[in-house]
Amino acid sequence: MAEIHLQQLAHSYAPDAADPAYALKPIDMVWQDGQTYALLGPSGCGKSTMLNIISGLLKPSHGRVLFDGRDVTALDTGRRNIAQVFQVPVIYTSMTVAENLAFPLLCRKMPQAQIKKRVEDIAERLGLAAQLRRRANALTADQKQLVSLGRGLVREDVSAILLDEPLTVIDPQMKFELRRILKQINEEFKLTMVLVTHDQDEAMTFARTIVVMNHGEVVQSGGPNELFEAPATRHVGYFIGAPAMNFLPATREGNEIRVPGLDLSCRAPRELAKGPLEIGFRPEKVELTGPGQSIRGVVSRIWFEGLEEIVEVTRGGQTIRARLPAGSCRHGSEICLTIPEAGLRLYQNGRIVT
Amino acid sequence: MYRQKYLFLLPGLIALTAIILFPLIFTIRVSFSGWDVYNPGLSWAGVKNYVRLFEDTRYWSALSRLSLLAISTVLIQYVLGFALALMVWKDVHARRFFRVLFLVPMMTTPVIMSVIWRTIFHESLGPLNPLLDAIVLGGQPWLSSPGWAFAAVMIVEIWQWTPFMFLLLLAGLLSLPSEPYLAAKIDGAGPVRTFFSVTFPGLAAISVGALLIRLIEASKILDTVYVLTSGGPGEATETASYYIYIRGLRDFQIGYSAALSITYLVIMIVALTIIAKLMVRFLVKGQS
Numbered sequence: 001m002a003e004i005h006l007q008q009l010a011h012s013y014a015p016d017a018a019d020p021a022y023a024l025k026p027i028d029m030v031w032q033d034g035q036t037y038a039l040l041g042p043s044g045c046g047k048s049t050m051l052n053i054i055s056g057l058l059k060p061s062h063g064r065v066l067f068d069g070r071d072v073t074a075l076d077t078g079r080r081n082i083a084q085v086f087q088v089p090v091i092y093t094s095m096t097v098a099e100n101l102a103f104p105l106l107c108r109k110m111p112q113a114q115i116k117k118r119v120e121d122i123a124e125r126l127g128l129a130a131q132l133r134r135r136a137n138a139l140t141a142d143q144k145q146l147v148s149l150g151r152g153l154v155r156e157d158v159s160a161i162l163l164d165e166p167l168t169v170i171d172p173q174m175k176f177e178l179r180r181i182l183k184q185i186n187e188e189f190k191l192t193m194v195l196v197t198h199d200q201d202e203a204m205t206f207a208r209t210i211v212v213m214n215h216g217e218v219v220q221s222g223g224p225n226e227l228f229e230a231p232a233t234r235h236v237g238y239f240i241g242a243p244a245m246n247f248l249p250a251t252r253e254g255n256e257i258r259v260p261g262l263d264l265s266c267r268a269p270r271e272l273a274k275g276p277l278e279i280g281f282r283p284e285k286v287e288l289t290g291p292g293q294s295i296r297g298v299v300s301r302i303w304f305e306g307l308e309e310i311v312e313v314t315r316g317g318q319t320i321r322a323r324l325p326a327g328s329c330r331h332g333s334e335i336c337l338t339i340p341e342a343g344l345r346l347y348q349n350g351r352i353v354t
Numbered sequence: 355m356y357r358q359k360y361l362f363l364l365p366g367l368i369a370l371t372a373i374i375l376f377p378l379i380f381t382i383r384v385s386f387s388g389w390d391v392y393n394p395g396l397s398w399a400g401v402k403n404y405v406r407l408f409e410d411t412r413y414w415s416a417l418s419r420l421s422l423l424a425i426s427t428v429l430i431q432y433v434l435g436f437a438l439a440l441m442v443w444k445d446v447h448a449r450r451f452f453r454v455l456f457l458v459p460m461m462t463t464p465v466i467m468s469v470i471w472r473t474i475f476h477e478s479l480g481p482l483n484p485l486l487d488a489i490v491l492g493g494q495p496w497l498s499s500p501g502w503a504f505a506a507v508m509i510v511e512i513w514q515w516t517p518f519m520f521l522l523l524l525a526g527l528l529s530l531p532s533e534p535y536l537a538a539k540i541d542g543a544g545p546v547r548t549f550f551s552v553t554f555p556g557l558a559a560i561s562v563g564a565l566l567i568r569l570i571e572a573s574k575i576l577d578t579v580y581v582l583t584s585g586g587p588g589e590a591t592e593t594a595s596y597y598i599y600i601r602g603l604r605d606f607q608i609g610y611s612a613a614l615s616i617t618y619l620v621i622m623i624v625a626l627t628i629i630a631k632l633m634v635r636f637l638v639k640g641q642s
Binding site for chain 2: 082
């Protein structure tokens, strides 16, 4: 178990070039011991690069990686005490489940009796005890993923478990179960866990801290609630939440920021830089009645979502999406939506203005 | 339903019968005849040829010699091919050059290469013995002593067909996913353990395929023996196919050589089936 400190970390695949294109732009972050983290972002945003740097499969071109204050940047993967679960279940195909679980201990020359005990304990914990003698290749994808997680857990010296999109190839119903097991393991073993994913639900339900990345840059880092309530950038607003956050272009009029054509405005902050303004709000914040500013519009689309529905309302060329109770309106009808003042966020140049 | 489909299948069926079944059935019929240089034609000789065959020790020793030759050369080809493939698998300097270089022997014509090798092995005129003399190993009677002649045939076989193993195994290596290697690294496995836990099991299926193809090919060995030693000295390098060739096309005992061929075919089918099953069981296990 360890605290992971990414100190002035950056990575470029061509660091000596005149204009080094950074796959990972400079960051400085501390990940606390025993916590759950999720690296969330679209494909190619640099999250796997970051994970590979932590696990030691990739040497960063700039900065250092510290485990509990100890510099491990130059250390080999095998000596970092990191476990990693990959997107595709990785098992040693020629071995049984027990042999798979014993493999890391065998490599570390642990005595046989101790290995046996440890393997049995972990298999019991992961619900694989009945499968121990089976050939690992005969297991289902989710069981294989448990085996590769188990290979990390058998080692008592593991600092952190890195999960590189481990649920992508798992059946939807098993995904939920596996996520529950991961969460339990974290609580029980007090292991630092870092999950890389592009699935916001996975990140929101699993991690205490979510690190949102885009174009090799950490855009925002915070708890699920923080990301939902106050996305730092447009990107986070779009990426987190379904449907995405509403962003409406706005202009400054005296002490107010106003959306032209709609009766939507908020107070302007005292100091404001130059650049395009936008007012953003979550579809979940929109209500049919209640205090707040109201917007009239025509219902142009409705998506059914069980007890709720997502309603798209157009007015003067602007579209707004709202999450409303099912059956609130009909297609083509005119409705009035209200948005509480507290739900409005101001953005300039795509970044939140506080 | 769709009865006309048989009409479309018919040309294929006729071609198949003409190409495979007819020669096979004809050979079986010939093997029961006394067709030779004095009495050509499909007479009926009963099982006379087969009785003679069972008492023909020259045939059986040729067959066991062939087994030794095929199994030993194929195994050596496998080990060498694997080693070469591992050498140029990862980023090494001039790996494209080496990959092509290693394939050259396979692209040459066996008969022509056997002639060249015969010249190399020539005891007084060939370049090999002076070279061996120079490095103190000493020249050998390559083609005139039974043991060395057998070794010479093996060397040419290995030289010619190791590239085939190399090609298949390299293709296999290049198709292996990278994650198991990362996992092995994280689990703390060294290079040897990684080879036996990841690389070798990953190539098990392709290894079985490569070994079987080569065993089938090696069992048919004829041209190398014909050119290099003509089965000699004595019968030291005579293989089953070469012996069948002698009986059939040199002695013109067509009926008898047909019986030899059929027996050879049955033995090969049975032996290779057993070998294939065993290899799948021990190499591929529950992996596929």
